Amino acid sequence: MINIENLHKSFGEAHILKGIDLHIAAQEVVVIIGPSGSGKSTLLRCMNYLEEPTKGKITVDGIELSGEANINKVRTEVGMVFQRFNLFPHMTVLDNITLAPQKVRRMPKGEAETLARELLGKVGLADKADAFPEQLSGGQQQRVAIARALAMRPKVMLFDEPTSALDPEMVGEVLDVMRSLAKSGMTMVVVTHEMGFAREVGDRLLFVDEGRIVEQGDPREVFEHPKEERTKLFLSKVL
Amino acid sequence: MKFVEFNFDLIINSFPLLLLGAGVTVKITLMSVAVGVVIGLFVGIARISSFRLLRFLAAVYVDFFRGTPLLVQIFLIYFAIPVITGQRMDPFVAAISACGINSGAYVAEIFRAGIQSIDAGQMEAGRSLGMTWMQTMRYIIVPQAFKRVIPPLGNEFIALLKDSSLVSVIGFEELTRRGQLIIARTYGSLEIWFSVAIIYLVMTLSISRFVAYLEKRFKTDDKH
Numbered sequence A: 001m002i003n004i005e006n007l008h009k010s011f012g013e014a015h016i017l018k019g020i021d022l023h024i025a026a027q028e029v030v031v032i033i034g035p036s037g038s039g040k041s042t043l044l045r046c047m048n049y050l051e052e053p054t055k056g057k058i059t060v061d062g063i064e065l066s067g068e069a070n071i072n073k074v075r076t077e078v079g080m081v082f083q084r085f086n087l088f089p090h091m092t093v094l095d096n097i098t099l100a101p102q103k104v105r106r107m108p109k110g111e112a113e114t115l116a117r118e119l120l121g122k123v124g125l126a127d128k129a130d131a132f133p134e135q136l137s138g139g140q141q142q143r144v145a146i147a148r149a150l151a152m153r154p155k156v157m158l159f160d161e162p163t164s165a166l167d168p169e170m171v172g173e174v175l176d177v178m179r180s181l182a183k184s185g186m187t188m189v190v191v192t193h194e195m196g197f198a199r200e201v202g203d204r205l206l207f208v209d210e211g212r213i214v215e216q217g218d219p220r221e222v223f224e225h226p227k228e229e230r231t232k233l234f235l236s237k238v239l
Numbered sequence B: 001m002k003f004v005e006f007n008f009d010l011i012i013n014s015f016p017l018l019l020l021g022a023g024v025t026v027k028i029t030l031m032s033v034a035v036g037v038v039i040g041l042f043v044g045i046a047r048i049s050s051f052r053l054l055r056f057l058a059a060v061y062v063d064f065f066r067g068t069p070l071l072v073q074i075f076l077i078y079f080a081i082p083v084i085t086g087q088r089m090d091p092f093v094a095a096i097s098a099c100g101i102n103s104g105a106y107v108a109e110i111f112r113a114g115i116q117s118i119d120a121g122q123m124e125a126g127r128s129l130g131m132t133w134m135q136t137m138r139y140i141i142v143p144q145a146f147k148r149v150i151p152p153l154g155n156e157f158i159a160l161l162k163d164s165s166l167v168s169v170i171g172f173e174e175l176t177r178r179g180q181l182i183i184a185r186t187y188g189s190l191e192i193w194f195s196v197a198i199i200y201l202v203m204t205l206s207i208s209r210f211v212a213y214l215e216k217r218f219k220t221d222d223k224h
Helices: A040-046 A071-077 A093-103 A109-122 A138-150 A168-183 A195-201 A219-224 A229-238 B008-047 B052-067 B070-085 B091-116 B120-128 B133-170 B175-186 B189-219
Strands: A002-011 A014-024 A029-033 A055-060 A078-081 A156-160 A187-191 A204-209 A212-217
Touching: A002 A040, A014 A040, A014 A212, A029 A040, A029 A195, A040 A156, A040 A187, A071 A078, A078 A138, A078 B120, A093 A109, A093 A138, A093 B133, A109 A138, A138 A156, A138 A168, A168 A187, A168 A195, A187 A195, A195 A219, A204 A219, A204 A229, A212 A219, A212 A229, B008 B052, B008 B091, B008 B133, B008 B175, B008 B189, B052 B091, B070 B091, B070 B133, B091 B133, B120 B133, B133 B175, B133 B189, B175 B189
Parallel strands: A029 A187, A029 A204, A078 A156, A156 A187
Antiparallel strands: A002 A014, A002 A055, A204 A212
16 A cells, blocks of 8 residues: 655755655554654655655555655545644634545535534544534544544545644543544554554554664564564663 | 914815815725735745745845835836836826735735744645645635734735825825815915824724724634
């Protein structure tokens, strides 16, 4: 589904990604962990071209990302959920969800609204369609953001630390939604600090440090028997 | 000190003519604001576009019209352009063009600042849903920016209303020019300039009240 070859990314002098090779299969749930500043968010953001790679090749669903030419097409297939939700504050929850399907997919308004209400039901917020984002808790906002991304019927969902900005008591409700999404067969790439989620839901765990994939494998295996020293050191701090 | 006689009859008699002038002032201000807002929106967006040439041209426009006096711009449009085209310029067209184009430069900076004050995550969210840069601007960024630019836009409106008095120099009969003409006939400088000032004050105060009302109304649904 996603194929990455020799991906490099620099911001000015800072060399953030130093040669990433990664293949993500359809329906796979890949969880990326690593210390802050390791490049894990940058890696994720390259997958839908929010960051332009300095070097390397990224293919999503058979289409090679090559800038403005095809990027909007690819992005319709790749949903993204942000750490800070990024809901549109001047629109109701319903309008947040129906905007892109109408403008990008040319879906009729009625159909978009039916879809939006169905998705709101799935994330447990059927009664919040007419609320504005600021009236919702952080956990509710993030669930709306997931529904908004799903409304484009993406083939892949990218999650950039989706629970890091949440109060602890709201982390669970968001992870629940992500868990059921994984069960439904969605291809997912998740950057997170939630080790419990990584272990339980992830098909594969990547440990990224200093711009490289240091270690990867079955999450339980990596957590219990890390091979690399840096992985051991990192896990000893977070587990 | 000489005893100054204040001729109230002169004020009362001149008032209808002055009000006529005030009506013209309101008309050029409104039309110039409309021109300025349309120009300002596009130039403001061009200032932050990813096309270097567009950014450069927008910057030149803003620098030129903010960096030269409006009075000189009025002369340029009214006297200098006819030299090139060989056709006499209509004072009304010249007045609206000069004020509108000048105001566009200030409004562009207001919009640019308003747009840049919107969190970058909003653009990322729109783009990541597959919307184009233009669609994201139109449906997500600009509507939010509009609410934030209401106060500075109101100030610009007030500044323009006052600056429109400058078009009196090309003989356009707005409020200030009307005052001058009445004084030429009656020598009542004190009474007429005082009346003119009061009429301007009433107009600018009305605008700032109206802007305050708009600001309050729009605040209810956007705390960002």
